[in-house]
Amino acid sequence: MGRYFGRKLAIYALTFFVAVTINWLIPRFMPGDPVSRMVARAGMQTPEGVAAMREYYSSLFGFDVPVWQQYLNFWGGLLTGDLGVSLWAFPQPVSSIIVAAVPYTLGLLIPAILLSWWAGNKFGAYAARKKVLDNTVLPIWYVLTATPYMWLAILLAWALGKVAGLFPVGRTFSASLRPEWSWVFVTDLVSHWFLPFLSLFLVAFGGWAIGMRNMVIYELESDYAHYLGALGAPGKLVRRYAFRNAMLPQITGLALQLGVIVGGAVVTEIVFDYRGLGYLVLEAIKSSDFFLLQGIFLFIVIGVLVANFIIDVVYVLVDPRTRAGMGGGA
Amino acid sequence: MRHRSRFLVLLLTAGLTAAACTGADGPNAGSGGDAGGGYPRAETLFTSGTQWGPPSNWNPIMNWTYATGTVGLVYETLFLYDPLTDEYEPWLAESGDWTSDTTYEVTLREGLTWTDGEPITAEDVVFTVELGQIEQVPYHNLWDYLDSAEAVDERTARFTFADPRYQQWANWVYFNPIVPEHLWADKSDEDVTAGANENPVGSGPYLYETHDQDRQVWVRNEDWWAIEALDLDVAPRYVVDLVNTSNEAALGQLLEGNVDLSNNFLPGIASLVDGGYQLHTYFAEPPYMLSANTTWMIPNTTRAPLNDPAFRRALASSVDTATIVNSVYGRIVSAADPTGLLPIWDEYIDRNVVGQHGFSFDTGEAKRLLNQAGYRDTDGDGLVENKDGSPLELTLATPSGWTDWNEAARVIAEGAEAAGINLVSETPADTVVQDMRESGEFDIILDNQRQMDNTPWRYYEYVFGLPVQEQQTTVNYGRYENQRAWDLVNQLDATRIDDLDGMNGIISQLQRIQLTELPIIPLWYNGLWSQANETVWTNWPSAEEGSPGYLPSMWRGYPQRGAIRMLTELRPAEQQ
């Protein structure tokens, strides 16, 4: 058990190291220099002004030291939570911008992931047992899981928001409200949250339901299930065993899908003008704010790694057989 | 199973109830929501279109990034300048005059105070001007021609010029806000030029209320000097400027009445103005918007064949501007005069020169010009080669994601190809385009960096500015070198602003050079994007008789161009 976790942690640490290095490397090999960008925005006319400003921004962004030191400084900053200064929202620190946006993204993601996984598993297992139901809902699930997140989001926003007028489209809460714990504000927040949540939920749901349905059918057709059946075990018991066994790959599947769902959240936020990380990603890209983009990327990587670790722990708890070696599903 | 469905039903109900409670977010939804801690809808002006990132600084010196309203609503200028009437309106100043050829005196109004209660004195004005001695302050070059600034008395400041630049100075007095010396004197240079300046203290009609990642809120200053001095008062109690995410999101907010004034570029707005959304634009028919700046095509005049004026003229004749105006922009912009001077500068255009040397879209003419200049299609592919027979291939770079320019660039490339010029539209990242622009590593780019202003000198400074440096950061990206033109521009700068004949004489010569040489190719006028929703506020600026004709914009630099007066003219809509 200890060795299993140790090994997992080593992989995560290595991944983190690789991610940080990629993150540090890429902008430095790519065209476009943030210092000249800041100087250009200031519209400095005189060469002395330009030179003075260059110097100022170079030292502010830490570009005035040797490259190896920049890399070490990057790690140093990272460990102290200092991700640099945003160009887009200059002079705000990147970390505070991300911290302000994260609650909205997590508020969308966590319910969408957990609920879609739970409901998808239940429905999938249920459908596997009912041939009629299976044939009717299965195509719908396939269509759902093949739907690009942003397209479903656009359709929902357009049909339920713009045309039917049931939900507001755009922003995380009405512009006329101040964030606070009041009934008006909370209902407003929920009504803005619902459509983005729904579109994330639906796409993910389709995938989980299909996975579960296939898995349960495999299990029900497996030798042990037939054996149990032959021994005269009640169908309910067999199904319960099948469901339990089918859960394991679904848990690993959850880990595999995290990155995809985070990506889905990014585009969904963009469609709904929802002010979470996705919106920051878009703004950072638009304004070539590579410090912010780096910060978001790191945050997503850390989030995914932590979630992966939690899933590992859950897996061990659910599956007592967990191998001492690499573990994990296929 | 039963659990699940019950839970989902609950979730769905929660969503629906929430939606029902806020309605579909109608414009009046918030008006009853005062109790809920919102801003009373009927007393609040919601604006958007200026702030593209969270409000992060309130530093009037950082005039390219300060939070919307920092200058205009809080910090004020000595004068306002209205480009539509070409008039300077004394604002903090009571008067300002040239007392001799080289001295200028400005007198402040009586009894002005900063919002912290301290008096506004001539010392503050002098202090502000002297901040320009710091190299990173945008108006540092003021000190190239200014000799000294001194406070004569409590209300009068005197400026002595070594080399009076009347046009530039007239620009300075209306454009740059005065800052309080007693709060700014202790700031370090870096703090002055790059500090956030939280809790700004100014003199204007609004006070800082709060800000968030997605908005800036200002609250009315009930002790504003103009209430007494000019009998003016701003109508909205709160001004809430919303941070933009995208133009299309702004359109949605405007249509739903959540935004009163959108200064976003909203494609397709022409089809909505008459659509029953209570939308208001400055003009009731195309182009709907005032013209704010000119978009030029900038050829790199250091590269062959773009260094050949004849080739540039052929290129200019190949551009189908009408398609850009009608199809790309849906008629919310208008085609530019060959000189590129904005409509407000119409009086400076020399029609004779334009008649003689102007250009217009004419593919046949473009082909003729190419042929005449010696650019011929020698390999029979329908595209001309360089004079020496080598293949000619040019690139037009517009920043990726600038969708209107990307589309326009496509139209330009197609027009050029029809005329036989091999021009390819490319869309690198905007930082890359910027690098190319500054270092001169481009063939052709688009640019529009001169807003409507008090003097066409600003325009010609952009076109002809010398010397050409390694990095061209603000002017003359095409690296066009013409000493005579630059001398004329400087001569124009040193002409008094009331000497219209003197100005026109010089400008006419400049236009002749510009139109024969075509260092830039003016294409169309970008609009002063402005669309208002009349549900909550009315009496928006418009071209119509009897309505205020001020500039309807919250963009940086525009309140001092008279747009602050829009706020004093607004009226609450009749309550239904």
Next chain:
Amino acid sequence: MSDDPSATKDAFTASGTGREALFFARRNRKLVGGGVVVLVFLLVALTGPWFTTDDPLAYVGPPGAGPSGEFWFGTTTFGQDVLAQFVHGLRATFFVGTVAALIAGVLGMVVGFTAGYRGGLVDEVLTMITNVVLVLPVLAVLMIIAAYLEVRNIEVQALIIGLFSWPWVARAVRAQTLSLRAREFVDLARLSGAPVRRIVFREIAPNMASYLFMVFILLFGGSVLFAATLDFIGLGPTDGVSLGLMLNHAKQWSAMDLGMWWWFVPPGLGITSVVGALYIMNVGLDEVFNPKLRET
């Protein structure tokens, strides 16, 4: 979900019985139905551009017109033919899907085979790399790479998607190889002194063919969705047409608020249909190769 490899884990066991598989394939409604949909779209993508215009970005009609006899899918806000963009975009979709899936598939197979067959230190290292790339959030990596690319086109897009989509394939292939390696026929080959390469390609690969085909389908679907996502957030090709770019343009030019549904419905529908049909085909294939799942 879409690329959950475990859904097909037992597939290879039934392979090798080609004739029987073909028989069941023809009778499998999911396989045939999905296949027909994919073929129809492929046909449209291949031949459509001949029947529409060469330049799908040209202004050919009235601005913002709804579907009509002349323009079946209506026009964009500039007067471009949506149908023309759709068929050209479909082509780009098939291109990105195929190329990215091939790259990822080959990479995944090579890494997986090598790790599984060689074992030992090679296996340790490759597995480590695989696991590292596996936990990296792919879309975030693609975003950060795409954001800094100076010039982007669909070839580059296909390449970077392919380069980051292989790990789960490698992991699955490694597991299969491990299990195949232990079987008698491979041992027999090894005993007879056959070189490694030959064992892998002659003995192991054929036994996994059906499995790899399904892997390809899943990779294709995943890549198409990745590409559409990148296009949508403005990190797609800087020139040209794709279904994701159409969505991006429709959004940027306010198609939703202007009520121009014909601009954003077709591209999404195209992606969903192709990918959905492929997934359904995949289930069909699964049933064909795995007799236990066959419909009765």
